[in-house]
Amino acid sequence: MLELDGVETFYGASQALFGVDLAMAEGEAVALMGRNGMGKTTTIRSIFGLSPLRRGTVRFAGHDISSAKPYRIARLGLGLVPEGRRCFPNLTVAENLLASARRGFWTIKEVHALFPRLAERSGQYANSLSGGEQQMLAVGRALMANPRLIVLDEATEGLAPVIRQEIWKAIAALKQQGQSILVVDKTLSELLPVADRCFVLERGRTVWSGVPAELTGAIQDRYLGV
Structure with missing residues (x-):
């Protein structure tokens, strides 16, 4: 459904993404993870055409959207929170x-x-x-x-615990309905139970991907710890 292949994105002369790879199928809930400043939001912006790619490709539902305008991407069925x-x-x-x-x-x-x-x-x-x-x-x-795919960028950041629980409950309900979901969040205890697969970014690169059960403590400490 969604595929990123070697995505490189710049802000002016400064390179932010150095080759991001990601793939997800329809109906999956996928977690995009990494410490602050590792390229998660830039990856989201690149998917939606808000930060143009310099190199690489983004495909959605059989369409190459690497250079498409944001409104055309939205019309194809990509929704952003x-x-x-x-x-x-x-x-x-x-x-x-x-x-x-x-x-x-x-x-x-x-x-x-x-x-x-x-x-x-x-x-x-x-x-x-x-x-x-x-x-x-x-x-x-x-x-x-x-949308065919909804993307949530830090949907629970800064919220009170009771509100966070309501948002995660809603995300779980969407998954049960078969909604395709790509979600960025830092709270592993809430994120991993709803994720089918995970992709981890470090310094603008995809450095690990797999299912939540494979995200061991050593991997978490290396790529996600403070």
Whole structure:
């Protein structure tokens, strides 16, 4: 479904990715892992055309999207929950959801069933929500586009534990429904139970891939420890 082959990305003259490889099949939940500053968000930006590739290829659902515009990539069925939430602050919860709506399974009713708090706050402006509620809204907005693959970049960072649990519960529910998921997160105890496979980045390179059971303590200490 999604394949990255030797992806190299630059910010001006500074190289950020040095050959990222990743592959996932439809219906999989894949974890993209690594310490801070190792290239995870840049990899996400490269997939969505937000940071153009210098070399390598990105393929999605049989299409080469290496040089495609972000809006064309979204139309192919890629949905993003970006780091930092980025809801439309001066739109209501309902308006935020409708802004990205496309025909399919996910409607406002289905999003409300996944996140009942959004139903309770449907008429509130996004900038009046708590951080956790804004994160729920960001996930719901991405789902309203009915994506074939949803990508979550640090979806639970900085949230209270009870809200984190709600987000992870929702991610687990999406996986059970067969939704393809690519997720970036640092909390292994919550990330690994929902992941079918893992890819680890270090200094802009893919340095390890495998199933969660193979992610031993030694590997974690080498690539993921503080």
